[in-house]
Amino acid sequence: MNYECFMLKEGEQPLDTIRETCGFAGIFKNIGVIGDSLSSGEFESHDHEGNVLYHDMYEYSWPAILQRLTSTVYHNYSRGGMTAKEFYESWADKNGFWQPQQAYIIALGNNDIFVFHHPIGSAADIHPDTPENNPDTFFGNLGRILSRLKSLEKNARIFLVSMQRRGEEECDAVIRQIACEMKKVCRLFSFTYLIDMTNDGPVYDETMRKTFALGFHPNPVGYYCYALMVGNYIDYLIRRFPKDFFEVPFIGTSLKNKDV
Numbered sequence: 101m102n103y104e105c106f107m108l109k110e111g112e113q114p115l116d117t118i119r120e121t122c123g124f125a126g127i128f129k130n131i132g133v134i135g136d137s138l139s140s141g142e143f144e145s146h147d148h149e150g151n152v153l154y155h156d157m158y159e160y161s162w163p164a165i166l167q168r169l170t171s172t173v174y175h176n177y178s179r180g181g182m183t184a185k186e187f188y189e190s191w192a193d194k195n196g197f198w199q200p201q202q203a204y205i206i207a208l209g210n211n212d213i214f215v216f217h218h219p220i221g222s223a224a225d226i227h228p229d230t231p232e233n234n235p236d237t238f239f240g241n242l243g244r245i246l247s248r249l250k251s252l253e254k255n256a257r258i259f260l261v262s263m264q265r266r267g268e269e270e271c272d273a274v275i276r277q278i279a280c281e282m283k284k285v286c287r288l289f290s291f292t293y294l295i296d297m298t299n300d301g302p303v304y305d306e307t308m309r310k311t312f313a314l315g316f317h318p319n320p321v322g323y324y325c326y327a328l329m330v331g332n333y334i335d336y337l338i339r340r341f342p343k344d345f346f347e348v349p350f351i352g353t354s355l356k357n358k359d360v
Contacts, residue, residue, distance in 0.1 A: 108339040114300040115329060115336070122331025124338040126170035127348055128202045128257075132177055133163045134187060134245065135207035135261075139178035141323060144315035152315065156180050160320055163205075165327035175201060183212045184241035188248070200253040202351045205295070205330065206245065207261035209278055212238040214271070223284035239281060246289050255351045257291045257344070259334060262298040267305030291344060295333045 109116075117123075133139050137154070141161030145153045156179060158164055163174040177187075177197040187208070192198050212218045221237025231247040234240035242260075249256060262279035265272040279298035286292045302308060312322035338345050346360045 106339070108336070112336070114296065114333050117336070118328055118332050119335065120169070120328070122166065122170050122328065123335030124345075125166070125331040125334040126172055127338065127345065128170075128172045129349075130173045130175065130201050131163075131203045131205060132175045132197075132199060132201040133205045133207070134182075134197075135178035135205070136182040136211050137178075137180035137317060138210070138326070139163060139176065139205075139207050140180050140182075142180045142317050143319075144317055154180055154317075160323055162323050162327035162330060165324055166331050169327065169331065175199065178207075181211055181215070182208065183216060183218065184208045184238055184245060185212065185216075185218060185236070188241050188244045192248075198248060198252060200352060201256060202253075202348060203257040203259065204249055205259045205261060206242070208242065209238060209263055212241075213274065213278070220274070220278065220281075223281045223288065226285060226288055228288050238278075239285065242285065243288075246285070246292070250289060253352055255291065255347070257293070257348070257351075258289065259293050259295050259337070260286060261295040261330065264297045264301045264304040267303050267307075293337050293341075295330060295337075297329070297333075300333070301329060 139161060140156040141158050143155050143157055145155065147153055158176055161176060163176045167174040182191065213220055219237040221235060221239040223239060225235050225237050225240040226243030227233045228247055231244040234243045246258065249258060260282050262282050263275045265275055275298055279296060282294050286294050312325060313319055318326060343360060347357060350356065
């Protein structure tokens with residue numbers, strides 16, 4: 101057999117390859133997920149008057165699906181309606197969610213910007229070593245979360261997830277701006293990578309929602325597809341930057357290999 105089948109192919113782009121097992125995403129022992137309703141597995145129902153009700157059903161969330169597919173333990177710190185500001189200022193402390201993990205996936209921004217209309221800011225708002233100096237913007241609060249996670253486990257691998265486009269010109273322009281700034285954020289912290297759903301994922305427009313959504317939020321098939329996209333994007337990043345992941349088993353220990 102040719103071992104090159106495990107390596108990145110020439111010209112391969114993220115999500116060109118979708119493996120049901122999510123490939124090398126399974127090298128982690130444990131991963132923490134910080135997100136909003138997309139990460140908490142939220143579903144929409146209607147009461148007898150037709151009002152929309154929202155339900156976090158974690159067992160159907162994409163982190164739960166990835167746990168079943170990869171055998172990695174996923175700790176889901178998400179909740180419907182979550183913002184970077186709330187997670188940092190109260191939610192994590194209240195629930196004991198500042199926990200050291202080998203890796204973290206952070207998928208926030210929708211509620212900060214499109215629901216609560218917090219100032220977006222930019223990567224320039226982030227001071228990795230002095231997060232108390234970050235302004236109260238989306239990126240300032242995201243930076244506080246990242247600094248706190250790195251204080252828990254400096255070698256943790258962190259994956260930021262940008263939002264999918266929606267096929268709405270004004271909204272998509274904002275989403276692209278945020279993804280562009282997230283790329284800059286990844287350069288501020290060690291072992292931090294972008295899962296760029298904005299540019300590499302499908303457009304989550306009305307046509308896609310007809311098959312993969314139940315209201316605005318995904319249906320069970322939609323969450324399964326999102327799990328495959330996240331898992332295979334991580335697999336792509338590991339194949340693109342293999343040496344960054346040689347010492348994953350040593351995260352949280354004092355062990356080191358001098359050849360890496």
